Amino acid sequence: MSSNFPKSCPELGIEVPISEIELELRKLWEQDEARTNASLMNLAVYSEKPGSLLENSRIINSLTRDNACRAILVEINREEPASLRAWITAHCHLAQGQKSVCCEQISFRLTGRVTGRFRNTVFSHLNSDLPLVFWWQGELSEVFTERLASVIDRLIIDSSLWSQPQISFARILEALKANPSLVVQDLAWTRCWQFRVGIASLFDDTVAQSALEGIDQVRIKHSPSHCNTALQIMAWLAVQAGWKHQGNLTFESKTGLKIHAQIESCGDSAPLGMVELSSGKVNVRVSHEKNSVHLLREIEAGDYHVTSLSPADPEASPDLVAQQLSRGGKNSLFIKILPMFLDLLK
Amino acid sequence: MSNPFREDLVSRNRPEPCTVVIFGATGDLTHRKLIPALYNLAVDGELPTGVNIIGFARREKADEEFRKGLEELNRKVSRNGHDEEVWNPFIHSVTYHQSEFSDDAGYASLAKRLDEIDAERGGKGNRLFYIASAPEFFDDILLHLKKAGLNEAKPGCWARVIVEKPFGTDLKTAQHLNHVVNQTFNESDTYRIDHYLGKETAQNLMVLRFANAIFEPLWNSKYISHIQITCAENLGMEGGRGGYYEKSGALRDMVQNHLLQLLSLVAMEPPTDLSADGVRDEKVKVIRSLRQWDTPEKVAENVVRAQYTAGHVDGNPVPGYREEDRVSASSETEAYVAVRLLIDTWRWSGVPFYIRMGKRLPKKSTEISVHFKDAPSVLFGALPGGVPGGNVLVIRIQPDEGISLRMVSKIPGTSLRLEPVKMDFHYATSFGKGSPEAYERLILDAMAGDATLFARRDEVEEAWRFIDHIERAWHESDNKPPMAEFVAGSWGPREADEMIQKDGNAWRRL
Numbered sequence: 084m085s086s087n088f089p090k091s092c093p094e095l096g097i098e099v100p101i102s103e104i105e106l107e108l109r110k111l112w113e114q115d116e117a118r119t120n121a122s123l124m125n126l127a128v129y130s131e132k133p134g135s136l137l138e139n140s141r142i143i144n145s146l147t148r149d150n151a152c153r154a155i156l157v158e159i160n161r162e163e164p165a166s167l168r169a170w171i172t173a174h175c176h177l178a179q180g181q182k183s184v185c186c187e188q189i190s191f192r193l194t195g196r197v198t199g200r201f202r203n204t205v206f207s208h209l210n211s212d213l214p215l216v217f218w219w220q221g222e223l224s225e226v227f228t229e230r231l232a233s234v235i236d237r238l239i240i241d242s243s244l245w246s247q248p249q250i251s252f253a254r255i256l257e258a259l260k261a262n263p264s265l266v267v268q269d270l271a272w273t274r275c276w277q278f279r280v281g282i283a284s285l286f287d288d289t290v291a292q293s294a295l296e297g298i299d300q301v302r303i304k305h306s307p308s309h310c311n312t313a314l315q316i317m318a319w320l321a322v323q324a325g326w327k328h329q330g331n332l333t334f335e336s337k338t339g340l341k342i343h344a345q346i347e348s349c350g351d352s353a354p355l356g357m358v359e360l361s362s363g364k365v366n367v368r369v370s371h372e373k374n375s376v377h378l379l380r381e382i383e384a385g386d387y388h389v390t391s392l393s394p395a396d397p398e399a400s401p402d403l404v405a406q407q408l409s410r411g412g413k414n415s416l417f418i419k420i421l422p423m424f425l426d427l428l429k
Numbered sequence: 430m431s432n433p434f435r436e437d438l439v440s441r442n443r444p445e446p447c448t449v450v451i452f453g454a455t456g457d458l459t460h461r462k463l464i465p466a467l468y469n470l471a472v473d474g475e476l477p478t479g480v481n482i483i484g485f486a487r488r489e490k491a492d493e494e495f496r497k498g499l500e501e502l503n504r505k506v507s508r509n510g511h512d513e514e515v516w517n518p519f520i521h522s523v524t525y526h527q528s529e530f531s532d533d534a535g536y537a538s539l540a541k542r543l544d545e546i547d548a549e550r551g552g553k554g555n556r557l558f559y560i561a562s563a564p565e566f567f568d569d570i571l572l573h574l575k576k577a578g579l580n581e582a583k584p585g586c587w588a589r590v591i592v593e594k595p596f597g598t599d600l601k602t603a604q605h606l607n608h609v610v611n612q613t614f615n616e617s618d619t620y621r622i623d624h625y626l627g628k629e630t631a632q633n634l635m636v637l638r639f640a641n642a643i644f645e646p647l648w649n650s651k652y653i654s655h656i657q658i659t660c661a662e663n664l665g666m667e668g669g670r671g672g673y674y675e676k677s678g679a680l681r682d683m684v685q686n687h688l689l690q691l692l693s694l695v696a697m698e699p700p701t702d703l704s705a706d707g708v709r710d711e712k713v714k715v716i717r718s719l720r721q722w723d724t725p726e727k728v729a730e731n732v733v734r735a736q737y738t739a740g741h742v743d744g745n746p747v748p749g750y751r752e753e754d755r756v757s758a759s760s761e762t763e764a765y766v767a768v769r770l771l772i773d774t775w776r777w778s779g780v781p782f783y784i785r786m787g788k789r790l791p792k793k794s795t796e797i798s799v800h801f802k803d804a805p806s807v808l809f810g811a812l813p814g815g816v817p818g819g820n821v822l823v824i825r826i827q828p829d830e831g832i833s834l835r836m837v838s839k840i841p842g843t844s845l846r847l848e849p850v851k852m853d854f855h856y857a858t859s860f861g862k863g864s865p866e867a868y869e870r871l872i873l874d875a876m877a878g879d880a881t882l883f884a885r886r887d888e889v890e891e892a893w894r895f896i897d898h899i900e901r902a903w904h905e906s907d908n909k910p911p912m913a914e915f916v917a918g919s920w921g922p923r924e925a926d927e928m929i930q931k932d933g934n935a936w937r938r939l
Contacts, residue, residue, distance in 0.1 A: 123860075149860070277474060283434035284478050287446055292432060323433040377514055380478055387549075392515055393474030409860070416437040 087133070088192060094137050095190045096172025104208060107171055108187055120173075121151035121184050124408075125209045129157045130220040136190050139220075140172075142401040147174045147186040150408045153210045154188040157201065159226065165195025167204065202231060218404060220244075223251040232258035232265055239407060241270035241400055242311045243354075249428055252421075259418075266414050270403045271311040275355050277396045278316060281369035281380045282358060284393075290365060290384050295324070296336065297362035301344040304356035306373075311428075312355050313346050318423035319416070320360070328426055354398055371395050444876035445587075446479040447555035448546050450539065452570050453562030454484025454495070454525065458593065460502040463561060464523070466868035471519045472509040473865075475873060481546050482523040485539065486562075487530065495525035508866055530566045536577035543579070554583040557875060558590045567592070568609050575613040591620040591875050594686050595677065596884070599900065600893035607886045620875045621884040625687040627867025629856060630830045632882070634694045634797075635708070637824070637832065644822075645699070647801065649776045654802045654819065655934050656695060657783045658688050661790040663742050665764075665917070671755035674788075679766040680734070683786045685896045689716060690884065691826070692782060695797055696772055705880040709888060716891040720771040721898055728902035729910035731770075733925040734763035737789040740917030747789060747917045761904070761912065764788040767925035768899075769932075781932050785925060789917040791939075795826040798937045804837075809847060817849050821937070830864070831855040 092098070099107040112120060126146070128139045136158040143154040154174075168191070175185040189208055193201055209215060214236040219227065221244055232238065238258075245251045259265055285291050301320060305313035320326070326334035332344040349356060357370040365384040372379075377392040397403055435443050449467070451459050470476040484495055500520065504511045526542065528535020547554040556579065560570055571590075574580050582588040592610060597603025610619050625631055638644055647653070660683055666674055674682065693712035700707040722728045736750040750756060750764045765787035772782065801820040809816045821835040833853040840846045856864065874882055903909055913922035920936065929936055 279434070279438060280474055283432060283438050284474075286432045286434050287443065287477055288479060295433075320434075323436060325433065378474075382478075389479050390518070391471075391476075391478045392518055394472065419437065 092137070092170060095140055095170035096188065098168060098170050101167060101169050101204070104169055104171060104189055108189075111171065111173060111187075121186060122153050122210055122213060123150065124152045124213050125155060125215045126150070126152040126218065126408075127155040127157065127205055127215060128218045128220065129159070129226075131159045131161075131224060131226075132221060133158075133160060135220065136192060140188065140190060143186075143188055144174045145401060146405055146408070148176050149405060151184065151186055152216075153213070154186060155205055155208060156188065156190040157205065158190075158192045159197050159201065160192075160194045161197060163194035166193075167200065168192045197226065201226060206234065216408065220400075222246065223254055227254060227258075229258055229261040233262045235262070235265060237266045237268060239268045239270065239404055241403075243271045243274075243309050245311075248311060249425070252425055252428075256421075266412075267417065268407050268414055269311075269315070269417065270400055270407070271309065272315050272417050273403045273407050274309065274312045274396050274398070275316045275319075276406070277378055277394060278355055278358055278369050278371075279319060281378055281393055282320075282360070282367070285367045285369070285380055285382055285389075288382055288389065290387055290389075291367045291382050294362040294365035294367070294384070296338055297340070297365075298324070298336070298360045299340055299342050299363075300359075300361040301342060302357065302359040302361075303344070303346045304349055304352050305346070306352045306354050306356065307348045307350060309354040310346075310348065311424075314427045315420065315424050316355065316358055317344055317346060318420040318427055320358075322420045322423050328423065332427070353395075355396075442874070442877035442879040444475070444477050444873045445555055445878075446477040447557050447587075447876055448481040448483060448543055449557045449559060449872075450483045450485055450526075450543075451559045451561055452485045452530065452566070453560070455486040455488050455490070455498075456561060456563075458561045459484065460499060461506055462866070462868045463559065463872070464499045465503050465507045466866055466872055468503055468507060468516065468519055469509050469866065470869055470873060472512060472515050475869075476519075477876065480522060480876075483526050483539070483542065484523065485526045485528060485535075487528070489527055490525050492523075492525050496520045496523060499523065530562065530569045531573065533573065533576065536573045536579065540577045540579055547583070554586040555876075556582070556586075556588045558588070559872075560590065560592050564595055564598075567606060571609045571613045580613045587618065587878065588614065589618045589620060589875060589878070590614045591622050591872075593622055595681065596621055596686070596889045597893060598677070598681060600890060600897045603889055603893045607890065611886070616886055617880070619886070620871075620880055621886075621889060622871055623686050623690050623882075623884050624867040624871065625826070626690055626882040626884075627869075627871040628826055628830070629864040630824055630826045630832075631691065631694065632870075633832075634691075634824065639699055650778050650780045652801055653780055654800045655781045655783065655932065656800065657785070657798045657937055658691055658695075658796075659784075659798070659937065659939060660688060660786040660795045661792060661920075661939060662786075662788050663790060663793050665737070665742075665747055665750070665789045666753035666756055669755055671753045674764070675756055675760060675762050678734075678762040679764060679786045679788070680768075680896060680899060684766060684768065684784055685892050686884070686889075688784050688786060689892045689895070690888075691797060692716075692770070692784065693888070695799075696774075696777060696782070698776070703881070705883075706885075708881050709885045713885065713888045713891055714774075715772060716888060716895065718772050718774045718777075719895050720773055721895060722902070723898045725902040725906040725908050725910060728899050731768065731928070732899050732902075732910065733765075733767045733913055733922060733928055734903060734910070735765040735787070735913035735915050735922040735924070736760070736762075737764055737787075737917040738914050740789070740919065742789055742791070742918045749917065750788075763903075763912065765790075765913075765915065765921050765925075767921065767928060769928055781934070783929055783934070783936075785921060785936065787915075787921055790920060791918055793828060794939050796939070797824040797826070798822070799824075800934070800937075809845075812845060812847065816847055823937075829855060 139156045170190040172188050173185040175183045216237040217235040218239040242248050303313045325337045334342040353371040353373045359368040368381045370379050378395050380391050382389040597606050693715040696715045697711040700711045722731050738749040767785040770782040799822040803819045823833045825831050831854050838850040913924040915922040
């Protein structure tokens with residue numbers, strides 16, 4: 084199969100021989116003394132989607148405004164004859180309107196059988212001592228191995244794009260077993276961050292808090308492609324409140340109360356459209372109108388009605404990654420809810 | 430009952446829903462800092478659901494007029510811009526309460542209003558009283574809060590007070606204020622705000638020292654030659670500031686609170702834990718260990734005060750201090766102060782600390798610089814030019830928050846020549862996003878009951894004890910140390926240079 088990839092690709096910068104990448108990068112910096120090279124991490128972006136290099140280069144340009152990094156972009160096409168091409172460039176932004184701060188980007192396009200070459204290509208161009216954040220776009224393929232996972236500090240995935248999440252999560256669990264310090268960040272989980280903050284905030288209210296033990300219904304609304312986010316927030320509710328899953332989205336509370344959950348897919352919903360917890364008298368709800376930049380937090384208990392707005396989670400993957408990078412952390416809560424989520428996935 | 434959904438969510442204490450009562454609500458601080466801080470917390474989704482705000486002040490105003498004034502300023506100064514969709518519900522939680530600060534009826538009606546809000550909120554009655562009025566009203570406000578029973582929290586709730594600086598004007602008035610505060614609120618419910626402690630770099634000081642293994646072993650008299658803390662301002666007495674400044678001066682306005690707080694963070698021992706008292710116990714030990722300049726002679730030797738004469742700042746001519754608006758022509762108030770301090774502890778024995786603060790200096794900058802001792806000169810001392818200075822670690826507080834380290838390096842080439850080079854870390858460059866305003870962090874901490882970044886009673890009083898000796902020598906002794914002069918736009922008086930030179934050191938050029 085012949086390549087459709089253009090011979091010249093100015094958006095990716097200068098095409099350089101693989102063996103001279105570091106040398107050419109140094110030359111790039113020597114051209115202008117006024118620039119500051121900033122880097123807090125190595126950010127590798129992996130994709131098997133044709134044409135992803137250009138798209139990801141644009142994303143990196145935006146991400147580096149707030150997250151200084153050495154970006155390593157990789158596009159793989161295993162159908163084409165074996166080849167390896169590389170480009171270097173820098174994304175520069177004005178910091179506080181004064182100094183031009185730049186982040187390096189190295190782009191690789193690998194074709195043919197790639198597994199061994201891929202690892203070597205990425206690892207030989209990492210900025211030493213800085214953590215490796217690895218953003219895996221799309222399905223987890225055979226390229227994702229334990230060996231690869233063992234050198235990653237933070238793995239960013241988006242399980243909402245997976246056709247067989249159970250199989251892929253099983254591989255993630257194996258990777259975690261091999262590298263317990265690996266931090267896994269699922270963008271499907273990041274998508275419900277503000278919902279979780281909202282629910283936690285509402286249950287600070289004494290009225291909601293006193294109704295917690297009586298919660299017997301949970302309703303979650305989501306868009307068709309974000310079922311994993313809905314299941315993850317359900318798992319979070321259950322784990323945090325100490326509810327046991329008894330199958331078919333029925334749970335039992337610590338006091339033996341049955342809780343029925345209803346997870347509804349709606350075409351016109353935001354990725355996560357609503358989470359509502361109800362006892363007989365009190366409804367606690369966080370909702371998100373499609374395309375709105377705000378979430379609505381509500382408590383209803385007879386005449387008592389409290390509402391407030393809070394920021395909505397971004398929807399696009401690059402924005403979620405930016406949020407994730409600025410937040411950092413060990414993401415231990417995700418690991419805590421993972422078994423329950425996998426149980427619900429069944 | 431605990432909230433299980435809070436667990437593991439964020440690594441900070443949980444701010445709780447409450448009603449915030451701001452005394453001095455028509456003032457500049459409320460309009461420029463407090464309301465924008467609360468609004469920005471709402472924008473970020475950090476403000477607990479159901480927070481209500483009551484502005485308490487003396488002027489006649491309707492709710493709408495009060496809100497309109499807040500909106501005008503918020504549009505100008507808010508860090509996150511002004512989003513109507515967030516502002517509208519936020520501002521509807523803000524109401525105005527007109528009363529004199531000494532009017533019993535005003536507090537009785539405030540209590541009634543708070544009860545009504547509590548009833549609407551289903552019984553939750555947390556209250557945060559923010560005293561942002563002029564200091565002469567502090568006593569009245571606190572005593573009336575007590576008289577109206579507003580200092581007493583309902584069962585399961587809390588009542589806290591945030592007090593703005595100045596915490597007194599000397600030890601006696603500070604003790605009096607603390608006495609009045611503590612007669613009204615428990616010390617654990619008292620939050621003395623020092624916004625310097627809410628700044629990101631100030632918070633990072635402990636992280637830098639205690640989370641990096643390379644610094645702490647060097648952080649003592651064996652390796653450190655001296656430490657400088659500089660707070661330079663290029664502004665003078667614009668906007669009628671002279672009236673306030675004449676009563677305080679540089680020493681009381683900045684050194685007693687902000688700069689001694691920074692000093693205590695730089696010099697303290699590692700706390701046993703990160704609890705508020707764990708940290709503050711160590712901070713107060715530093716202030717308590719300051720050698721006291723308790724005679725006019727010691728003050729003359731270790732402290733320099735000065736006023737600026739007419740000069741140029743940013744290329745514009747500026748008047749001398751005594752010619753400034755609302756400043757007396759025979760003023761004895763210092764617009765510049767430099768202090769040499771010694772901390773009598775094992776760690777800091779023989780290490781001088783220098784603090785300088787001045788108005789009308791060439792630029793605005795606050796920083797701490799840690800000057801390390803020179804390496805032994807046996808190897809490179811004989812080179813032409815020798816070794817160019819020692820290592821300096823600089824922690825910049827404002828404006829460009831960050832950290833830099835100066836090292837000595839060989840200049841590339843066939844000959845051996847050494848020059849200093851700088852490794853620089855800028856918050857803005859590395860982390861991009863702007864940090865929250867100091868007030869945002871501090872208000873949230875008060876709602877969460879975390880007093881780590883607030884000054885405790887003993888810290889304030891120990892700081893005043895040190896400052897009072899100097900003030901007495903300047904204003905009450907028979908042989909008052911002289912008032913020095915410097916030209917506006919220069920780096921302070923010659924006398925301050927001479928003071929530091931006596932130790933063989935020099936002020937850092939900023």
